[in-house]
Amino acid sequence: MAENQSSSQPSNQTHFGFKQVDEDQKESMVAEVFHSVAAKYDVMNDVMSLGIHRIWKRYTIDCSGARKGHHILDLAGGTGDLTAKFSRIVGSEGSVTLSDINPSMLEVGKDKLRDMGLVDNIKYVEANAETLPFPDNSFDIVTMAFGLRNVTHKENALASIFRVLKPGGRLLVLEFSKPTSTVLEKIYDTYSFHLLPKMGKLVANDEDSYRYLAESIRMHPDQDTLEKMMQDAGFEGTSYTNLTGGIVALHRGFKY
Amino acid sequence: MPLKQFISGVAEFSANEVLQLDSEYQTYLQPLSGKSLALTLLPIEQTIQLQFTDSRIDILLPNNRADDVGSEIGSEVDSDCHLTIQLSALSQLRDTNQLTTLIKQDKLDIKGDLSVAQHLSALVNGLDLDLTEILTNKIGDVPAHSIMGTASAVVNYVKYVKQHFDITLGEALIEEKQLVASPLALANFSDEVTDTRYWCDRLAARLAILEKKQLAGDK
Structure with missing residues (x-):
């Protein structure tokens, strides 16, 4: 698995897509990718997934158990797709914190949510998931949709999330994963490594960023490995659901 | 998905x-x-x-x-x-x-x-x-009126075809294939059942009276 590959590398090296880079460099390189795609992020998501990412996100929200008065952290929340819905669910008694390490993504999200008239109960925080700047036991729910694979030290991020969750709170990680069928995997590989970068070039004039996206998906831990990582971070009652044949998986874990 | x-x-x-x-x-x-x-x-x-x-x-x-x-x-x-x-x-x-x-x-x-x-x-x-008003605001009076008129004609035609189909199907099932009983046959059967029940009840009442008499005679 990706994590095993990482552990066989020199300790100060990590992967950036299929490349090996210094750990210190990865954060800025990922930041550069997302700074580059921020403006066209939503359009590209729709084009790349044929709109299915909206269904995956709906499923995540339905599994979140979010209710009025909850305090929710939408980590690596990017352009705020989950935040928008959570904001309406938690109402004025609750709050949603949209957090992203990338200021460009956060800015796009802020503009979008303001245009939707959502201003009262949303906070915007530029933060690194590995060192979250929130007090212990602050949130009822933490979600991370398509963000964890870009984090350099995933175990640190999971530990940090565990710290800021309230007892009884839950973490939902929506992330690309490993297709369960070999036929689907082959089709998916062809799509991601050949078609996706070309679509990136066509729509966003950025082939390299979308090649990194495809590579980073392959380097991300598979379903069972990520579940084990969540358990190691202290999460209990962990489980995952494969969506669209395992192309994406939703992992859940609770802090008791 | x-x-x-x-x-x-x-x-x-x-x-x-x-x-x-x-x-x-x-x-x-x-x-x-x-x-x-x-x-x-x-x-x-x-x-x-x-x-x-x-x-x-x-x-x-x-x-x-x-x-x-x-x-x-x-x-x-x-x-x-x-x-x-x-x-x-x-x-x-x-x-x-x-x-x-x-x-x-x-x-x-x-x-x-x-x-x-x-x-x-x-x-x-x-x-x-009001669909006509909504369409009028979007595409103008004349096209909206034409579209709504056509839509109304289509709906009426579909209703007519459905009604006609129901009648044809009903006749085929009742008269030609005789798979379903006609309303008249059903009413007739229902009357016969009611009559039979009436005669059964009368018979039961008569039997009860005869039984009572028999018992009184035995004593």
């Missing part, structure tokens, strides 16, 4: 698009703003949650999974009003006069703030969707 979420997404999009067609929709949504209503359908045990703001409706499908410790149907749901209804009675829900009857028949259970359900009913019944 989660099919339920796809359907709820389409339903949410459609509901909000339909709402926007009525310029007065915010008047009806205002009393519901910030409120939520959950609807649990039995026996499929699916809960649908409607979350209202002053400008839109969000549709959620609160998830209950077997691996949730202590999970019960609707346990993930926290709404201002929760209706639990038999699927077969769903069509009767629009008629608020039927609510008491449905509750008495154990087909409907209401928990929480009933005014949320009443406001939703007012929203559904109060929407004034």
